[in-house]
Amino acid sequence: MADECFRHPRLAAVYDALDPDRGDLDAYLRMTGEFGARRVLDIGCGTGVFALLLAGRGIEVVGVDPAEASLAVARGKPGGERVRWIRGDATSLPPLRVDMATMTANAAQEITDAAQWRGTLRGAHAALRPGGVLVFETRDPAVRAWERWNREDSYGVTEIPGVGPVETWVRLVEVSGPLVTFRWTYVFAADGEVLTSESTLRFREREEVEADLVACGFAVEEVRGAPDRPGREFVFVARRPVRVGGARRFPVPPG
Numbered sequence: 001m002a003d004e005c006f007r008h009p010r011l012a013a014v015y016d017a018l019d020p021d022r023g024d025l026d027a028y029l030r031m032t033g034e035f036g037a038r039r040v041l042d043i044g045c046g047t048g049v050f051a052l053l054l055a056g057r058g059i060e061v062v063g064v065d066p067a068e069a070s071l072a073v074a075r076g077k078p079g080g081e082r083v084r085w086i087r088g089d090a091t092s093l094p095p096l097r098v099d100m101a102t103m104t105a106n107a108a109q110e111i112t113d114a115a116q117w118r119g120t121l122r123g124a125h126a127a128l129r130p131g132g133v134l135v136f137e138t139r140d141p142a143v144r145a146w147e148r149w150n151r152e153d154s155y156g157v158t159e160i161p162g163v164g165p166v167e168t169w170v171r172l173v174e175v176s177g178p179l180v181t182f183r184w185t186y187v188f189a190a191d192g193e194v195l196t197s198e199s200t201l202r203f204r205e206r207e208e209v210e211a212d213l214v215a216c217g218f219a220v221e222e223v224r225g226a227p228d229r230p231g232r233e234f235v236f237v238a239r240r241p242v243r244v245g246g247a248r249r250f251p252v253p254p255g
Contacts, residue, residue, distance in 0.1 A: 002065070002066045002067035002070070003110070003197050003198065003199045004195070004196070004197035004198070005184060005197035005199070006046060006065070006067035006069065006070045007066075007067040007068065007069050007070070008069060008195060008197070009069045009072070010188075010193075010195065011069075011186060011195060011197060012047065012067065012069035012070045012072070012073050013069075013073060013163075014158075014160055014163060014166060014186075015046070015047050015070070015073070016047055016049065016073075017158060017160045017163075017166075018158055018160075018166065018168060022049055022050075023228050024104065024105060024137075024226065024228050024229070025049065025050050025053060025104060026227070026228070027226065027227050027228070027235065028050060028102055028104055028135065029053060029054075029057075031133075031135055031237075032054065032057075032059065032100060035099065035100055035133050036099065037059065037098075037099035037100035037132075037133075038059055038060060038099055039059070039060045039061075039062075039097070039098040039099050039100075040054055040059055040060070040061050040062070040098055040099065040100045040101070040102065041061075041062045041064070041090075041093075041096060041098045041100070041101040041102070041124070041127050041128075042054070042061060042062070042063045042064070042101075042102050042104070043064055043089075043090045043101060043102065043103045043107060043120065043124065043136075044064070044065055044103055044104070044105075044107030044108075044110065045063030045064060045065045045070075045071075045074065045085075046065055046067070046070045046074070046105075046107075047070050047073040047074050047077075048063055048070075048071075048073070048074025048075075048077060048080065048083065048085070050102070050104050051063040051074065051083045052074070052077055052078075052079050052080065052082075052083065055079055055082035055083050056079055056082075061082070061083045061084070062083070062084045062086060062096060062098065063083050063084070063085050063086070064085075064086040064087075064088055064089060064090060064093065065085075065086075065087065065088075065089075066087065066088060066089055067087075068087055071085050071087055089116075089120065089123070090119070090120045090123035090124050090127070091116065091119035091120060091122075091123050092123070093123055093126070093127055096126075096127040097127070097128075097129045098127055098128055098129065098132060099128075099129060099132050099133075100128075100132060100133050100134075100135065101124040101127060101128055101132070101133075101134045101135070102134075102135050102136060103135075103136035103137075104136070104137070105137075106201060107136065108136045108137065108138050109138055109139065109201040109202050109203065109204070110199070110200075110201065111202070112179060112200050112201070112202040117202075117212065118212060118215070118216060121134075121212060121213060121216035121218070122216050122217070125216055125217045125218060125240055128240040129240070130240055130241065130242040130243065131239065131240065131241075131242045132239070132240050133221070133237055133238065133239050133240075134213075134218060134236070134237075134238045134239075134240075135235065135236065135237050135238075136235070136236055137226055137233050137234065137235045137236070138203070138204055138209060138233065138234050138236070139201075139203060139232060139233050139234075140206075140231075140232055140233060140234060141178065141203035141204070141205060143231070143232050145232065146172055146175060146180045146182065147172075149170050149171065149172045149182050150170070150171060150172065151169040151170070151171055154168070154169045154170040155167070155168070155169040156168055156169070163188070163190065164188065164189050164190040165189040165190075166186055166187065166188055166189070167185075167186070167187040167189070168184060168185065168186050168187075169184070169185055170182055170183065170184050170185075171183050171185075173198065178202050178203045178204060179200055179201070179202055179203075180200065180201050180202075180203060181198065181199070181200045182198070182199060182200075182201075183196055183197070183198045184196065184197045184198075184199070206223060206234050209234070209236060210223070210236075213236065213238045217240065217241075218238035218239065218240060218241075219238065219239050219240075219241050220236065220237075220238050221237045221238060221239050222236075222237040223235065223236055223237070224237065
């Protein structure tokens with residue numbers, strides 16, 4: 001089930017305006033070129049920001065997300081017809097053969113259930129061509145980012161054309177082992193409506209993620225840092241091996 005901020009039509013409509021700086025996607029755009037990807041699966045595509053950036057560069061894109069409200073926003077954007085949008089998740093994809101699969105922002109950590117997580121990795125593996133790569137990020141638990149999730153540090157007012165001022169802030173709700181729950185509050189000044197969206201992220205250790213990738217058939221090629229958040233996130237690059245004569249072979253990336 002998608003969080004309220006993704007599936008509530010009013011919240012989905014203002015999602016991009018409340019998070020306009022998507023510099024985090026620059027590294028993914030560069031990796032698309034680095035790995036010579038011409039077909040990309042964007043898992044947890046949300047309102048389609050990354051998928052549409054790729055489509056605008058002539059890349060064939062499939063965007064999958066469980067939240068219909070977010071997909072409606074994505075479809076309605078300029079160029080939305082260039083992307084194949086699928087409501088659902090990576091555990092039940094139609095047959096695909098892509099060069100690269102991605103999970104940007106918090107998409108990987110939003111999958112908190114262990115079985116669903118492994119199913120997502122297996123679904124990405126099945127969608128990739130042999131030699132294709134899966135790229136995604138997770139926050140380093142050691143940084144304890146949730147300790148700064150409070151109203152004082154997050155409060156803001158955003159003026160959104162056609163909507164008016166929207167107040168937002170976040171509060172930490174609970175930390176239970178690797179699971180961190182927090183709640184965003186949204187106040188629409190135009191009519192006074194107050195909406196909330198509660199989310200839970202799973203903070204996985206690097207070794208746990210690597211083990212899960214290997215268990216699902218991937219070869220972990222590299223673990224990078226996030227250029228826009230150095231020291232705070234892991235960026236995993238995992239490859240679906242090519243089998244030659246029954247043996248697995250790892251091709252050299254183009255370029």
